[in-house]
Amino acid sequence: MSASCEVYAPSDLKTALHLKSRYRDDLHVVAGGTLSVRLMSANAIETKNLMLLERLPLSFIRVSGRNVQIGAMTRLIDLIDNRLPKALVLAARSVRGLSIKSMATVGGNVFSPSPGCDVATALMALDAHLTLQSMNRKRSVPLEKFYRGPLKYSIRSNELVAMITVRNPPQYSTFTKLTPLPNSGPTIASVAIALDVNKREIVRRASVAVGGITTHPYRAKYVERFMLNKKLSNITLDQVEQGLVPKGLTIIKDANASSEYRERMVPVLFMRALNSLVKEVSRR
Amino acid sequence: MSSSKVNIIRFVLNDEPVEVLVPPTEILLNTLRERVNVKSIRYGCGEGSCGACTVLVDGKPRLSCLTLTISVDGRDVTTVEGLSKDGELHPIQKAFIEHNAAQCGYCTPGFILLLKALLDRNPNPSRDEVIDSLSSNLCRCTGYKNILEAAMSVVRRR
Numbered sequence: 001m002s003a004s005c006e007v008y009a010p011s012d013l014k015t016a017l018h019l020k021s022r023y024r025d026d027l028h029v030v031a032g033g034t035l036s037v038r039l040m041s042a043n044a045i046e047t048k049n050l051m052l053l054e055r056l057p058l059s060f061i062r063v064s065g066r067n068v069q070i071g072a073m074t075r076l077i078d079l080i081d082n083r084l085p086k087a088l089v090l091a092a093r094s095v096r097g098l099s100i101k102s103m104a105t106v107g108g109n110v111f112s113p114s115p116g117c118d119v120a121t122a123l124m125a126l127d128a129h130l131t132l133q134s135m136n137r138k139r140s141v142p143l144e145k146f147y148r149g150p151l152k153y154s155i156r157s158n159e160l161v162a163m164i165t166v167r168n169p170p171q172y173s174t175f176t177k178l179t180p181l182p183n184s185g186p187t188i189a190s191v192a193i194a195l196d197v198n199k200r201e202i203v204r205r206a207s208v209a210v211g212g213i214t215t216h217p218y219r220a221k222y223v224e225r226f227m228l229n230k231k232l233s234n235i236t237l238d239q240v241e242q243g244l245v246p247k248g249l250t251i252i253k254d255a256n257a258s259s260e261y262r263e264r265m266v267p268v269l270f271m272r273a274l275n276s277l278v279k280e281v282s283r284r
Numbered sequence: 285m286s287s288s289k290v291n292i293i294r295f296v297l298n299d300e301p302v303e304v305l306v307p308p309t310e311i312l313l314n315t316l317r318e319r320v321n322v323k324s325i326r327y328g329c330g331e332g333s334c335g336a337c338t339v340l341v342d343g344k345p346r347l348s349c350l351t352l353t354i355s356v357d358g359r360d361v362t363t364v365e366g367l368s369k370d371g372e373l374h375p376i377q378k379a380f381i382e383h384n385a386a387q388c389g390y391c392t393p394g395f396i397l398l399l400k401a402l403l404d405r406n407p408n409p410s411r412d413e414v415i416d417s418l419s420s421n422l423c424r425c426t427g428y429k430n431i432l433e434a435a436m437s438v439v440r441r442r
C-alpha cells in the first residue's frame with residue numbers, strides 16, 4: 001500500500017468520474033469487494049488510491065416493457081426477481097450462499113474471472129450491453145466485445161461501468177451450471193441459452209454462452225448459427241458438440257476440476273439447458 | 285467535492301458508537317478483533333470461503349474478511365453480542381442450544397447472524413432456501429444436520 005493512499009467514497013457519479021479521470025489507473029475501484037478486497041489483502045495488487053462505489057446511486061433495476069436496465073452496483077441477490085429473464089435469475093441463484101450474493105455486484109461480476117462469472121455468462125447469452133461512462137462521454141459496449149483477452153477489458157482508465165442493459169431479450173432463456181457442491185457453489189462449467197421460437201417451435205433467434213471454463217465467458221457462435229431455423233426438439237448433441245468448445249481455447253483448471261473435465265461437461269450442461277427449454281416451450 | 289480522505293471511522297456497533305483510526309486497506313475482521321476486542325468474529329480462511337467472520341452491516345450479511353473498515357463509516361454493525369436483549373437470548377440462539385447445533389462453536393456466531401439476515405429478508409424460507417443461503421458457511425464439527433434443524437425450528441415457530 002502506498003503511504004499516501006487516499007480514500008474516496010463519493011455519493012454521486014459525477015464526482016466518481018472526476019476522480020477516475022484525475023487518477024486513472026492509480027485509483028483502485030472497490031464495488032462489493034469480494035474479489036478486490038481479497039486481492040488487496042493478499043497483496044496481489046498495489047493499492048495506490050481507493051474509491052468505494054457503494055454510496056453511488058447505481059443500485060437499481062428498471063424494467064420497461066421487454067427492456068431491462070441494471071445499475072452496476074446492484075447486488076446479485078436483487079437479481080432474484082421474477083421480472084427479469086430467467087437465465088439471469090438462475091445465474092444469481094446459483095452463486096454460493098447468502099453472504100456472497102448480498103455483497104457481490106453485477107458490475108463486479110463482469111470483471112470477475114472464472115469461476116466467478118455466472119451472472120456475466122447469463123448476461124452474455126442475453127446480449128447485454130455495458131454503459132461505460134467517463135466525465136464527457138457515455139458509450140455502450142456489447143458484453144461479448146468487452147473481453148479482449150484474459151483479464152483485459154475494453155474499458156478506458158477514466159471510465160466506470162455505470163449500467164448493464166438487456167434490450168428485448170429472447171422470450172426463453174435458461175442457465176445451468178455444474179458445481180462440486182449439491183447446491184449453489186463454485187463453478188466448474190456453465191451454459192446459458194436464450195432463444196425465440198415460432199408457433200411450430202422453429203428457432204428464430206438463439207444465443208449460447210459458455211462460462212467457467214475459460215477466463216471469461218464466450219459465445220458459441222457455431223452452435224447459435226446451427227440452431228437457427230431448426231425445430232427445437234430435433235436438435236441433438238452430436239450436431240452441435242464440436243461447436244460448443246471451439247479448438248484452441250485455453251481451458252482453466254483449479255482445485256475443483258481439471259481442464260479436461262471442464263471441457264467434457266459443457267455438452268452435458270448444454271443438453272440439460274436445451275432440454276429444459278424444450279419442456280418449457282412445449283408447455284406454453 | 286463530497287468525497288473525502290477517510291481516516292477516522294465512526295460506526296455503531298451493537299447500538300454503541302465506536303470510533304477507530306484505521307489504515308485505508310484494513311479489513312473489518314481485524315478492526316473488530318484487534319482494535320475493538322470483539323472476539324466472536326472468527327478468522328477461518330480470510331478469503332470469503334467459510335463465513336466464520338460474518339457480521340451484519342445495516343442488517344445485511346457481510347463477510348468481514350472481505351469488507352474494508354472504511355466502508356462501514358456511518359453504518360450499523362451487528363455481531364452476535366448484539367442479538368440478545370435485556371439478558372434474553374435471541375430465538376435463533378435459543379434454537380441452537382436446544383438442537384445442540386454447536387460443538388466447538390467456532391462457526392456458530394457466523395451461522396446465527398447469517399440465519400438472522402435470511403429470516404429478516406424472508407420470514408418463511410423453504411428448507412432448500414435455508415440450505416442454499418447457509419451454504420457460504422462451513423462447520424467442521426456438526427455435519428450441518430443440527431444447524432439445519434435449529435434453523436427450521438425457528439422458521440416453524442414464526
Ligand SMILES: Cc1cc2nc3c(=O)[nH]c(=O)nc-3n(C[C@@H](O)[C@@H](O)[C@H](O)COP(=O)(O)OP(=O)(O)OC[C@H]3O[C@@H](n4cnc5c(N)ncnc54)[C@H](O)[C@@H]3O)c2cc1C
Nearest residue numbers: 031032033034035036096105108109111116117118161332
Ligand atoms: C467465496 C466466494 C464464492 C464465490 N462464488 C461465486 C459464484 O458462485 N458465482 C460467481 O459468479 N461468482 C462467485 N464469486 C466471485 C465474486 O467475486 C463475483 O461474483 C462478484 O460479482 C464480484 O463483484 P464485486 O462487487 O465483489 O466486485 P469487486 O471485488 O469489488 O471488484 C471486482 C473488479 O471489478 C472492478 N469493478 C467493479 N465494479 C466496477 C465498476 N462499476 N466500474 C469499473 N470497475 C469495476 C473492480 O475495480 C475490481 O477490479 C465468489 C467469490 C467468493 C469470494
Ligand code: FES
Nearest residue numbers: 328329330335349
Ligand atoms: S474468514 Fe471470512 S469467510 Fe472465512
Ligand code: FES
Nearest residue numbers: 387388423424425
Ligand atoms: S461447531 Fe465447530 S466448526 Fe462448527
